[in-house]
Amino acid sequence: TPPHHVAVLPGDGIGPEISKVAVALLKQAGQKEGVDFEFTEAAIGGAAIDATGSPLPEETLQICRQSDAVLLAAIGGYKWDQLPPEQRPERGLLGLRAGLGTFANLRPAVVLPHLAEASTLKREVVEGVDIMIVRELVGGIYFGQPRGFSTNEQGHKIGFNTMVYSEPEVERIAHVAFQLAQKRQGRLCSVEKSNVLEVSMLWKEVVSRVGEQYPDVELSHMYVDNAAMQIIRNPKSFDTIVTGNIFGDILSDAASMLTGSLGMLPSASTSDDGPGIFEPVHGSAPDIAGQDVANPLAMVLSAAMMCRYGLDLPQIAEHLENAVSAALDAGYRTGDLHTPGMQRVGCSEMGDVLTRYL
Amino acid sequence: TPPHHVAVLPGDGIGPEISKVAVALLKQAGQKEGVDFEFTEAAIGGAAIDATGSPLPEETLQICRQSDAVLLAAIGGYKWDQLPPEQRPERGLLGLRAGLGTFANLRPAVVLPHLAEASTLKREVVEGVDIMIVRELVGGIYFGQPRGFSTNEQGHKIGFNTMVYSEPEVERIAHVAFQLAQKRQGRLCSVEKSNVLEVSMLWKEVVSRVGEQYPDVELSHMYVDNAAMQIIRNPKSFDTIVTGNIFGDILSDAASMLTGSLGMLPSASTSDDGPGIFEPVHGSAPDIAGQDVANPLAMVLSAAMMCRYGLDLPQIAEHLENAVSAALDAGYRTGDLHTPGMQRVGCSEMGDVLTRYL
Ligand SMILES: CC(C)[C@H](C(=O)O)[C@@H](O)C(=O)O
Ligand SMILES: CC(C)[C@H](C(=O)O)[C@@H](O)C(=O)O
Numbered sequence: 001t002p003p004h005h006v007a008v009l010p011g012d013g014i015g016p017e018i019s020k021v022a023v024a025l026l027k028q029a030g031q032k033e034g035v036d037f038e039f040t041e042a043a044i045g046g047a048a049i050d051a052t053g054s055p056l057p058e059e060t061l062q063i064c065r066q067s068d069a070v071l072l073a074a075i076g077g078y079k080w081d082q083l084p085p086e087q088r089p090e091r092g093l094l095g096l097r098a099g100l101g102t103f104a105n106l107r108p109a110v111v112l113p114h115l116a117e118a119s120t121l122k123r124e125v126v127e128g129v130d131i132m133i134v135r136e137l138v139g140g141i142y143f144g145q146p147r148g149f150s151t152n153e154q155g156h157k158i159g160f161n162t163m164v165y166s167e168p169e170v171e172r173i174a175h176v177a178f179q180l181a182q183k184r185q186g187r188l189c190s191v192e193k194s195n196v197l198e199v200s201m202l203w204k205e206v207v208s209r210v211g212e213q214y215p216d217v218e219l220s221h222m223y224v225d226n227a228a229m230q231i232i233r234n235p236k237s238f239d240t241i242v243t244g245n246i247f248g249d250i251l252s253d254a255a256s257m258l259t260g261s262l263g264m265l266p267s268a269s270t271s272d273d274g275p276g277i278f279e280p281v282h283g284s285a286p287d288i289a290g291q292d293v294a295n296p297l298a299m300v301l302s303a304a305m306m307c308r309y310g311l312d313l314p315q316i317a318e319h320l321e322n323a324v325s326a327a328l329d330a331g332y333r334t335g336d337l338h339t340p341g342m343q344r345v346g347c348s349e350m351g352d353v354l355t356r357y358l
Numbered sequence: 359t360p361p362h363h364v365a366v367l368p369g370d371g372i373g374p375e376i377s378k379v380a381v382a383l384l385k386q387a388g389q390k391e392g393v394d395f396e397f398t399e400a401a402i403g404g405a406a407i408d409a410t411g412s413p414l415p416e417e418t419l420q421i422c423r424q425s426d427a428v429l430l431a432a433i434g435g436y437k438w439d440q441l442p443p444e445q446r447p448e449r450g451l452l453g454l455r456a457g458l459g460t461f462a463n464l465r466p467a468v469v470l471p472h473l474a475e476a477s478t479l480k481r482e483v484v485e486g487v488d489i490m491i492v493r494e495l496v497g498g499i500y501f502g503q504p505r506g507f508s509t510n511e512q513g514h515k516i517g518f519n520t521m522v523y524s525e526p527e528v529e530r531i532a533h534v535a536f537q538l539a540q541k542r543q544g545r546l547c548s549v550e551k552s553n554v555l556e557v558s559m560l561w562k563e564v565v566s567r568v569g570e571q572y573p574d575v576e577l578s579h580m581y582v583d584n585a586a587m588q589i590i591r592n593p594k595s596f597d598t599i600v601t602g603n604i605f606g607d608i609l610s611d612a613a614s615m616l617t618g619s620l621g622m623l624p625s626a627s628t629s630d631d632g633p634g635i636f637e638p639v640h641g642s643a644p645d646i647a648g649q650d651v652a653n654p655l656a657m658v659l660s661a662a663m664m665c666r667y668g669l670d671l672p673q674i675a676e677h678l679e680n681a682v683s684a685a686l687d688a689g690y691r692t693g694d695l696h697t698p699g700m701q702r703v704g705c706s707e708m709g710d711v712l713t714r715y716l
Contacts, residue, residue, distance in 0.1 A: 085552070085553070085559060088553065090553045090554070094554070120479050120480055120483040120590060120591055120592075121478050121479050121480070121590070122478055122479070122480055125478040141521060141554075141555065142554055144518070147555075147556050148556050149556055149560065152524050154524075154526075156524040156525045156526055157524065157525045157560065158522055158523065158524045158525075158560065159522070159523060159555075159556045159557040159558070159559055159560030159561070160502070160520055160521065160522035160523075160556065160557050161520070161521045161522075161555045161556055161557050162518055162519070162520055162521075163499060163518065163519045163520075163521060164516055164517070164518035164519075165516065165517060165518075166510050166512075166514040166515065166516045167514045167515045167516075168512075168514055193604070193607075194443070195443070195446065195448045196448065196452070196499075196500055197499065197505075197517075197519045198505050198506050198507055198517045198518065198519055199517040199518050199519050200517070201443060201517055202507065202515065202516065202517030203517070224604075224607075224608055225607045225608050225610075225611040226611065228586065228608045228609070228611050228612040229611045229612060229614065229615050229620075231612075232478060232479070232590060232612060232615040232616075233478055233615050234478075246551070246582075247608075249551075249582075249583045250582055250583050250586045250605075250608055251586070252583075253583040253584065253586050253587045254586040254587060254589075254590060254612060256587065257587050257590035257591050258590075262587075
């Protein structure tokens with residue numbers, strides 16, 4: 001079988017450290033299963049700014065386009081915070097999403113039994129939580145035109161953005177969400193603000209219409225403010241959630257807190273045809289970069305999502321996920337998750353542990 | 359002294375029951391202090407739709423404009439959910455906010471020691487939480503133009519809204535927030551999404567500039583996704599928050615969950631000159647309407663906020679707040695807050711208890 005081409009984008013901060021762990025594990029799991037990976041590294045974010053002046057060099061986009069999947073670590077850092085917005089690391093990420101058309105961002109919030117205590121919510125509230133947030137990623141207010149700065153009739157400076165969705169944009173993300181819900185508990189909650197916004201009325205209408213093709217999925221609708229409450233009040237009531245770009249940004253970060261451990265959360269961003277982007281939900285953590293103390297597990301689980309959703313290699317995904325479970329079972333924890341009685345390890349050490357359990 | 363004119367808008371669902379309790383208490387506290395209230399009832403929301411066809415009859419707006427403060431209970435219900443959006447109860451509320459220009463919405467999230475256990479978050483995380491969210495209420499994406507439905511270049515139907523802020527709009531809400539922060543712990547966190555949105559860049563710039571006039575207030579900036587996380591992860595880190603309309607809608611509902619009891623949360627919406635609107639954060643709860651089981655405490659605390667922020671009657675505000683504390687201390691609870699060992703009471707019974715403790 002031909003090799004699987006993976007573009008690796010270590011990015012900034014702890015990115016390079018955690019990438020190394022994930023790539024080593026992928027290689028090892030590949031050997032075990034007779035699967036060949038070919039990794040090509042490319043620069044993004046602050047590292048790319050320093051090297052080329054751009055947060056997303058054309059070469060990086062080309063490498064990603066020609067790959068079967070993109071494994072991205074994290075971008076950003078204080079160093080680039082003073083640059084004008086168009087030149088900041090985040091723009092590299094947004095450009096990559098748009099450039100690859102990865103419209104469906106899947107963000108699971110699963111509370112692992114080992115870590116239920118790490119949450120600020122009561123154990124009985126979060127134990128067993130398994131939410132999949134499907135966030136539209138290349139439309140909505142993030143990319144809507146017109147946008148910018150101007151002067152209003154009174155001569156005052158204004159800043160403005162447009163939250164816009166078209167029918168096909170909502171349709172395609174709705175299909176992804178309904179199909180995921182089918183493979184999960186069969187319940188889909190569409191989140192919007194249709195009591196105020198026209199863009200949300202269209203969203204609700206289109207999701208409802210697409211839902212007629214999925215009679216086996218139970219569809220409900222919820223306003224975004226209520227969803228933010230219910231995620232805290234009764235998170236187990238959710239199975240799959242589908243929502244727009246900015247609401248998904250906010251709600252998925254809120255949901256991530258149920259798990260108490262950002263360091264454990266992977267994400268997948270997929271398109272209809274081209275390569276997907278697989279990345280941890282956490283950031284580049286510049287304050288602990290280079291100290292070999294970062295938690296590589298979200299990155300390893302992102303590599304697992306890549307194998308499952310991007311490369312159709314579910315057996316490799318399972319190997320990685322099982323190794324993570326085994327390491328947690330055995331009591332290994334990086335600093336972010338450490339509690340008394342557990343075995344504290346650094347980033348590369350955690351990599352060694354995973355290698356052993358693979 | 360001349361009487362204080364209060365427009366009372368009972369609205370829908372449990373609105374009339376809880377209004378009755380609050381008005382009775384205001385009268386009683388007024389008598390005690392030699393303060394005269396004059397109450398004028400007016401229709402809004404579903405009740406107004408049924409009576410006049412409009413969720414905000416012109417007469418209601420007139421009565422509110424001529425009053426010193428507006429005490430609003432709650433609007434909406436299943437009955438009106440099928441109406442076209444422009445005719446729904448919510449439009450009455452949005453129209454009232456715009457009509458009175460109440461741009462500053464204050465939403466305290468205070469965890470009362472009596473009720474810390476009611477939260478889904480761990481006691482040690484929420485105990486002592488005292489957050490004031492200052493939400494811009496008559497601008498942003500709720501009211502931005504252009505908005506509506508259209509067809510894009512590919513001939514597809516689109517829905518769109520505009521998130522827009524002008525410099526003076528941000529300035530006036532920033533001043534309110536800084537002045538509140540001064541009276542609180544002196545820390546203000548401005549929440550936006552300036553790594554993506556131009557409207558947020560302007561927001562951040564203007565808030566920072568206004569901040570120079572308040573050197574005694576410590577200003578910080580946070581992205582909205584991170585704020586949604588921190589409210590769950592470390593709510594005690596916040597003192598005062600200032601943010602735009604939709605972000606405030608979402609974050610204040612999330613923060614309300616820290617308290618575990620929507621039934622306790624008041625809000626105030628004020629303008630620069632005219633009457634403010636004072637209302638509980640909870641909705642009209644149509645499922646329990648008319649059963650005399652609703653919790654009137656958020657409504658009573660909204661009346662207290664009205665006295666403090668709207669009518670400059672801090673002594674009356676204190677009477678009401680003390681009565682609420684005393685009733686909770688004595689173990690009286692409506693059904694939503696009831697736990698074993700407490701004395702369960704209905705809505706009007708809770709009113710009687712408050713009357714006794716006043
Ligand atoms: C870094 C930022 C632009 C990005 C976003 O808002 O999408 C991040 O918050 C995320 O959720 O991946
Ligand atoms: C009812 C609705 C229009 C309203 C809003 O979104 O402002 C409500 O959620 C609120 O927060 O007061």
